[in-house]
Amino acid sequence: MATQKIGIIMNGVTGRMGTNQHLIRSIVAIREQGGIELANGDVIIPDPILVGRRENRLKELVETHHLSRWTTDLDEALADDYNQIYFDAQTTMRRAEAIKKAIAAGKHIYCEKPTATSLDEAIELAQLATEAGVKNGVVQDKLYLPGLLKLKRLIDSGFFGKILTVRMEFGYWVFEGDWQEGQRPSWNYRKEDGGGMIVDMYPHWSYVIQHLFGKIDSVSCLAATHIPERVDETGDAYTATADDAAYGTFELENGVIVQANSSWAVRVNRDDLLTIQVDGTEGSAVAGLRECKVQHRVNTPKPVWNPDVPNPFDFGSHWEEVPDNQEFDNAFKIQWEMFLKHVVADEEYTLDLFKGAEGIQLAEVALQSSKERRWIDVPGIKNKVNA
Template identity: 60%
Template sequence: MAVRTIGVAVNGVTGRMGYRQHLVRSLLPLRDEGVRLQDGTVLKVEPVLVGRNADKLKEIAERHDLARWTTDLDSALADPSVEIYFDSQVTSRHVESITKALRAGKHVYTEKPVSDTVEQALELARLADSLSLRHGVVADKLYLPGIRKLKRLIDGGFFGRILSVRGEFGYWVFEGDWQPAQRPSWNYRAEDGGGIVSDMFCHWSYLLHDLFGRVEAVTAKAVTHIPTRWDEQNNAYEATADDAAYGIFEIANGVIAQINSSWCVRVRRDELVEFQVDGTEGSAVAGLRECFAQTRAVTPKPVWNPDLPVTHPFREQWQQVPDNEEFDNGFKVQWAEFLRHVYDGAPFPHDFRAGARGVALAAAGLQSSSEGRRVEIADV
């Protein structure tokens, strides 16, 4: 059995997402397990840590027995053993670093949003294509067990004609004064690329597109519910970015999606994100891990009467969709798919152009909110 080891420059590994999901739960297991290619070769990855804080990089490298780390991106990209560049920095740093990586001849995989503007994302796609380099953007929500079960129902024709989607995402992110915030402070500063629209609408873009169809128009309201927060040094700062967004998304085949996204909401639902899909033949509710369904034939027939207590046990009238398979970490699964895309030419739809669709939807959502109107979205 042939084994091939390739270097992967991981930029932004000191951040929560870059460290937990991409390094610890994806790349380190793939370093040990490998990815089997079509010719039988087992591809193994060797992370090269890149960042700005030498002390943090050194500590992470020692903790996970990694030989290589650097604060010099150019030197990492000059290393011929490094064949893939991954970026999980703040969005404002993506374009410059990704451009450097492409010009250095590296395939690129990146966290979303891929860029601040649609044109930047498309320019990166054109540059990568002109250099015959592969490119991809993280689309982790599609790999959640609950969403994969929902996709199974869609592919099996369970819903009949799909009518609508209703999504609820979010949780209470503490302000940082009397309890530490669960998210970095830059998330709440627009000047640093923060904002829930730019963050979550990119997720809703690929989720809606891949499950239901292209989003053609959006009507949204973005707000900053909490005007003052406290940063990592316990200093108060003005929250200039939106921390909640309420959106209506019109999809090409007539499906209407309504999704609330908020870091200012307390959770009274089964999971931190839930989507209810209603169709002529059945409905389903999918979360991070679980999915419940109800067919047309067993749909109850409630009657509105506010003077009497509700007698229907509504939650008990749904059937749990079985796993029917083992679900690995979604970030790791998509990493393996991207590696097969690079080295086997396997299809990979989540490229920079798909990332540009997410940026376009976020931009349209912010425009809709600021102008108070419905905004149509051109295909990209």
């Protein structure tokens, strides 16, 4: 058995998600478990170098998590041949330029989504990586949430029969920042800074819908800015120029209809922050982030609409929980392990920069649909350098 250390440049991990999900719950967790064991018995040990603009925060993270490497100089980290992977969790506006530099330096690329601020730029990144021969991947964490893994298990088993419709409800109330601090940074609500519900979440919906239910054929979407003014981190009021909600309908190639409501201006009265209801001829399911419940056709009640009498049904009691039947790890950590195995052992990996470009394409199509108030077809993206 051999131990293989692999240097990873982690740029932008001083932010909330970068720190919690990618550094602490993924890379640090992998190191604490003793690395990743390969099929031949070798073990991968990730060795991160943290990159950012806040020197004090970098030092704090390194000391807290028993790491040794940090720098405020990205070029210096890219020049070191020991570092084989470049990871980017910066704000979207900064991502593409840094990824281009990393590709030019011969680094394998793993990054958050959206990968760029436009479809053209996202495809350019994918093409540059292909031409350079570097391996690449985009974070698609929601595929590995326990609730969605259970939903995929149901689909693969044929539980639903013919799937007819999917209803997705996502979001929660994000405080405006005046009398109570907001839970999300202010740039998320400024279009000029890369903010907006559609550019944030539709890249997620792209891979979730297509992985579980089928290729998206066309989109009808309405974007809205329900809260026009918010208060930033310094206490100053600002105009919210980006959409804080989106109401989309997706027609899939196989005839399935998906409806997705996404909002930062909604109070939650459902089982989870994200719920996905799937209705089929043989059964239905509702999945959240961790749980999933089902109702088969033989357990489906037969209500009759009658507003003149109290409802006789406790509809929730007719659903059954899908058992775990396995241990569920952190979704971000699972994908990190997959990508590291892909880089070191050449294990199969399909969630590349072209898949990331598909997510940006869906966001652009949805924004166009909202602006023009019409259905828009979603053309395919060819995974070719000369597409």
